[in-house]
Amino acid sequence: MNKISTNSLTLKQLPPLSLYIHMPWCVKKCPYCDFNSHNLKGDLPEEQYINALLADLDQALPLIWGRSFQSIFIGGGTPSLFSGKAIDNLLSQIRTRIRLSPYAEITMEVNPGTVERQYINEYKQAGVNRISLGIQSFNNNQLKALGRIHDADEAKSAIEIVATTFDNFNLDIIYALPKQTIPDAENDIRQAISFNPTHISAYNLTIEPNTEFAKYTPVGLPDNDTCYLMQDNLTSILSEHGYKHYETSAFAKEGYQCQHNLNYWQFGDYLGIGAGAHSKLSFHDKIIRQMRDKHPTQYQEKVTLGKHILEDLMVNSEDLPFEFMMNTLRLIEGFNTTLFNEHTGLPLNNALPPLLKAQEKQLIEILPDKIRPTKLGQNFLNDLLVMFLADNKN
Template sequence: MSVVSLDALRWGLKELPPLSLYVHVPWCVRKCPYCDFNSHEAKKGFDETAYVDALLRDLEFDLPKVWGRPVRTIFIGGGTPSLLSADAIDALLTGIRMRVKLDPEAEITLEANPGTFEIDKFQGFRDAGVNRLSIGIQSFNEAHLKALGRIHDAAEARRAVEIATGIFERVNLDLMYALPNQTLAEALSDVETAISYGVSHVSAYHLTIEPNTLFAVQVPANLPEDDESARMQEAIEQRLAEAGYLHYETSAFAKPGQQCRHNVNYWQFGDYLGIGAGAHGKLSFHDRIERFMRAKQPAAYLKAVADGVPNQSLHSVDKADLPFEFMMNLMRLTGGFESRLFQERTGLPLIKIEAELKQAEARGLIARDLATIRPTELGQRFLNDLLTLFLKEGD
């Protein structure tokens, strides 16, 4: 006869966290040399109708697990989702509304690249229900765009922002810094250009050489030294703050009230149902938390959905891993989190990580009071060192 510990009987989530929906569109015109996302060049095009149909069948697969739970946000990412037609996005969002309890005020974000912009098409996205656009600008500098292997030029980047801001009230621009041969002045020039358009949100990412990318095989020459890239980061943060953007997450800056609600749900260890080729998801139940990933290759994904087995992997998160997973997300938020959220989202008492919190506090990586825990500026700069404290032994 097996023995169940008292700790096991006590553990569990009393309330389920907010739920979001992520939709992955895996195709791009061309794979960028720095990109490690699940994206594939659409050399011969793709059947968008078949893919939308598969996405909706995929959604139905997990409906029993989320039945009755309102979906607060939708994020259509990729890849380059703006390769889809407005009719396809309309069919997708209509199908989603027919299958889930979508919040009437739901934030619905679509990722887009400047090389795919057409006024009528993007007005069609807005008419279909998309109310937030995220544009992969990366730079407004011609030379840097070429170095990054982007398909658009500086003029197309500017035109894309002009079109977007004329149609959408909420627009995010993705920018990258610490690029090959980039100076501090050039990094700030990109930021100044973004600010000049009055966009509601800016994401500023340090170029990172990721494994399994072309840049990992052929590392670009003349990348800025660490000290110089740190100066770029500090200058970018300062300039955006001066322009009224709140630095609310490691790489995210928003005008007041314009934070990306979908991403905030990720970072607050909320739930998200992921559909599409290679999409990841996290779902909470009262007695466990599951993580899953859909089949990665587009053809394999379409077959898996048709066969009724879209998951490539599915597992319950070990309780011992929950503190690290929670902190890995929440410590990205510059304002940290309310202490009560740890137990609400993990089912574990905060005392479970008291020793680690004391150590982080002693090293100046976090600051806390009775209500909140947040990373210090030092903790934000050395986030990996902070998170390592919460890894279980043996990891």
């Protein structure tokens, strides 16, 4: 395991804590996906993997003794490959091991191509109270280009099943797709709105390294100007229908912001269990990051030996301003100035030079109690974040 020393920090109180659970298998890996997902070959090892997750959690408990979890997110991969019985067993066993807030948001990602009404009902009975559906598009040609295993009719059917069972659900939509026009993107978002979800995530398709799309870039991707027009158009439509834009790609009805993701974006803590899962955990004098073994089979074998954690790093205090801003400046309203000290243990003065430079370039707005990105800063977020890198000499 790699270890990096850090300058001493002083955190007077620890930030909120969430639990992330990674399910690494998919029926078929999408060509744009850079998450840790693996094509399922043969039968799903449900029981073995649930046991591995619980063994992982057991070994992590000393790091979070006495702390309460505010949310749980079951992501992937395709968590909906797992039966309702398996999810019920997992969540029941977790509740016996950790302090979970009675108001905890418990989200589970679901692929429309794997939705079964019985499973959806069982997920709710198990304690899941929020579903995130990976729709991506309602256009069959676009779905085919994205390598999705569902078509538009299956997407609509899946939404209807979820909507009859869950009051709180999110729909994922991707825009700036190959050969997609502005009216095409608008049609997707209007169809998503028609199902009255509480939350919509609208992502600009990006070509990530080590994906199929990186090797074979699709023909007909919209140019940057068209992408910005699509984004502005979708933001306006969503606003007209009561969805507040609160994070770069996230829109929610009042009171339905994703609490789990908000904790990420406010530089809160999270314990990640499962193949390839990441953790960020604070202590009164340090902040650590961990990463589990990515390969499902190796993860399951190593977790029984306590050798499943590949990286265990203490974050250097010089890197904390960048890490903090990388999350909080994704929020449209930015962050309260006191949050920097509360969640990093450092005075805000440590980040003052790049903050003033960003203000000079009109990328952020510095208010008495808040710092937030301007519209320009939202559009050029990567340029804004680079300014906070410890080794940035510009």
